[in-house]
Amino acid sequence: NAGVTQTPKFQVLKTGQSMTLQCAQDMNHEYMSWYRQDPGMGLRLIHYSVGAGITDQGEVPNGYNVSRSTTEDFPLRLLSAAPSQTSVYFCASSYAQGTENIQYFGAGTRLSVL
Amino acid sequence: QKEVEQDPGPLSVPEGAIVSLNCTYSNSAFQYFMWYRQYSRKGPELLMYTYSSGNKEDGRFTAQVDKSSKYISLFIRDSQPSDSATYLCAMTDDKIIFGKGTRLHILP
Numbered sequence: 001n002a003g004v005t006q007t008p009k010f011q012v013l014k015t016g017q018s019m020t021l022q023c024a025q026d027m028n029h030e031y032m033s034w035y036r037q038d039p040g041m042g043l044r045l046i047h048y049s050v051g052a053g054i055t056d057q058g059e060v061p062n063g064y065n066v067s068r069s070t071t072e073d074f075p076l077r078l079l080s081a082a083p084s085q086t087s088v089y090f091c092a093s094s095y096a097q098g099t100e101n102i103q104y105f106g107a108g109t110r111l112s113v114l
Numbered sequence: 115q116k117e118v119e120q121d122p123g124p125l126s127v128p129e130g131a132i133v134s135l136n137c138t139y140s141n142s143a144f145q146y147f148m149w150y151r152q153y154s155r156k157g158p159e160l161l162m163y164t165y166s167s168g169n170k171e172d173g174r175f176t177a178q179v180d181k182s183s184k185y186i187s188l189f190i191r192d193s194q195p196s197d198s199a200t201y202l203c204a205m206t207d208d209k210i211i212f213g214k215g216t217r218l219h220i221l222p
Contacts, residue, residue, distance in 0.1 A: 004157075042202075
């Protein structure tokens, strides 16, 4: 099992450009999430999905879009990149049953917006 | 009051020492408690998880949960330079909440 795979590992964008961060998992987990991690801020939840076709907003959703057409994939779209979106982005998945929500993370995407 | 509090460190200890990492929380509904280890420029990896109160041991690592005090701990015995990382606590009720992490340096 590869676990959670994120691509690309690094990306540099110019302000106003759009892009999609890819996330795929092969553990058949229903629950997937996107986080951003900034120095001193910890992990902040952007969007999450409890299953194919179902998504919801997290703590910091503005400027990001998600969709979940399959169990395996959960892409994150930056609509019009801004310097404030410079961060490290992590995708996570879990099988979340009741309060048991043990998440497994990908290796991250480092994004710089100039 | 923040839901989960974790001292950011850095915490520097000599190799071979026992390390104690801690988190406090305010929500008594939390039931699952986890510790993640994150090496520099890597994703968080699950280290240990426990359900409700009690201790759990895995090799040099022991996770302890005290629900009456709303306090969880991770102990590392015989610490090694390879244990140098950021350690994040996490806990769940209907959502998962992460601490901001403690940076740990093990000095050779």
